[in-house]
Amino acid sequence: MKEGTIISGYRVDGVLAAGNMAEVYEATQLSLNRVVALKLLAPNLSDDPAFRARFKREGQVQAGLDHDHIVTVYEAGQSEYGLFLAMQLIAGPTLKQLITDHTLDPRRTVRLLSQVARALDAAHQSGLIHRDIKPQNILIGPGDHAYLADFGLIKTRDEARLTGTGQFIGTIDYVAPEQIQGEPVTPACDHYALAAVLYECLTSEVPFPTPSEAATLHAHVIAPPPRVSERRADLPSALDTVIARGMAKDPRARPALAAELIQSAARALSTSASKRSGASPSVREDDSPEGGAVRHPAGGRLAPHADSPTAPSRLLQTDPPAQVASPAARTPGGRRRARGVVLVAALMLVAFVAGLVIGLLLH
Structure with a gap:
């Protein structure tokens, strides 16, 4: 679309983005001298009933969502170039x-x-x-x-x-x-x-x-x-x-x-x-x-619609990371287990040495 083209009262000032479904232009709403983002449905899709319905719905939905963190839609309409949405222009990156x-x-x-x-x-x-x-x-x-x-x-x-x-x-x-x-x-x-x-x-x-x-x-x-x-x-x-x-x-x-x-x-x-x-x-x-x-x-759920199938959240349980306790922090039970390990090791060492001695005597 050339700069200066008029689309239903909006003057195209430049291209912001282009995709398979639509192109977005920086434009000026001439009646209010307001800079907007003008989203125009791709010409090859304007005659497709499904895409037209989806595009129209987008305008209706966004226009009905009055929220500080949702891009505002000013107008949705039909032009000689196809369906369009006039939206709030955000001066910044994605x-x-x-x-x-x-x-x-x-x-x-x-x-x-x-x-x-x-x-x-x-x-x-x-x-x-x-x-x-x-x-x-x-x-x-x-x-x-x-x-x-x-x-x-x-x-x-x-x-x-x-x-x-x-x-x-x-x-x-x-x-x-x-x-x-x-x-x-x-x-x-x-x-x-x-x-x-x-x-x-x-x-x-x-x-x-x-x-x-x-x-x-x-x-x-x-x-x-x-x-x-x-x-x-x-x-x-x-x-x-x-x-x-x-x-x-x-x-x-x-x-x-x-x-x-x-x-x-x-x-x-x-x-x-x-x-x-x-x-x-x-x-x-x-x-x-x-x-x-x-x-x-x-009730902890998204409430407005009675037919909402929202399920209650369930917290995933994860095992805490293993930690090595300092000597002062070890429990009496921990000390008993440690002594048991030392005793077993000592008995194994005695058995090993005894086996060596017996083997030497037999030879």
């Missing part, structure tokens, strides 16, 4: 660009993703599932204000699947096992993807960097969640537990809220920092998803 440029500071990661988690929880409480959480769909504005974007694959909880058997909608590096296997899509799918994004922010690597798409999908279904501490020795192993829970194969084992996942990461970082400094562990307000404790709806 989270993917930040990750590509350099490894993110862990505390900055928590601050950014806590905002995304709030947006996700708001969408889930409205009965909507994003289905395509990834760093490319998280925009970072001035002051590190994060925005969740691209609701083109949004799904209501009572909606029929849009894909056939053996197909799924999402991005393979972040897709939940149940999506791959054709099982029902729930908010837990978004929680899985958010945990995968958390891992990537901390390590600058996707969870399963395999040589093929098939291998990546297989890893999501079969392989254990990756360990942050194996990629970055400076990060606490407690983050491994956070990622393992967020990327659990069983969706019921994942956190009930996105905010709960990110606050667990904040707590792991805070506890680790406190141990290094000798201070009491605490979660700072600027690191927590809500500026404090995570607030659960009554």
Whole structure:
């Protein structure tokens, strides 16, 4: 699209992004002299009823989500060039660009993703599932204000699947096992993807960097969640537990809220920092998803929709790391076991020496 082209009252000023389904332009809404992001459905798809329905739904859904951390949709319409969405223009990079440029500071990661988690929880409480959480769909504005974007694959909880058997909608590096296997899509799918994004922010690597798409999908279904501490020795192993829970194969084992996942990461970082400094562990307000404790709806579930199949969360239990106690910390029982080991060793030594003596005498 050439600069200066007028599309339903919007003047195209430049290209922001281009994909298979749509192109996004920086544009000016002439009636208000407002700079916007103008998303135009690709011409070859504008006549496809399924894509038209999905594109129209994206506008309706985003326009109905009034949240500080969700990109605002101003208008959805039809033009001579096809369907379009006029959206809030965010002056900043995507989270993917930040990750590509350099490894993110862990505390900055928590601050950014806590905002995304709030947006996700708001969408889930409205009965909507994003289905395509990834760093490319998280925009970072001035002051590190994060925005969740691209609701083109949004799904209501009572909606029929849009894909056939053996197909799924999402991005393979972040897709939940149940999506791959054709099982029902729930908010837990978004929680899985958010945990995968958390891992990537901390390590600058996707969870399963395999040589093929098939291998990546297989890893999501079969392989254990990756360990942050194996990629970055400076990060606490407690983050491994956070990622393992967020990327659990069983969706019921994942956190009930996105905010709960990110606050667990904040707590792991805070506890680790406190141990290094000798201070009491605490979660700072600027690191927590809500500026404090995570607030659960009554009953600990996402409440607004009675037909929601939300399952209670189940905490994964992990064995604590083995520790060598100092002599002063050993228990009486431990001392008895130690004496027993020494006694057995002494008896074995006596038997060995006796055997040698008898052997010499016989020869």
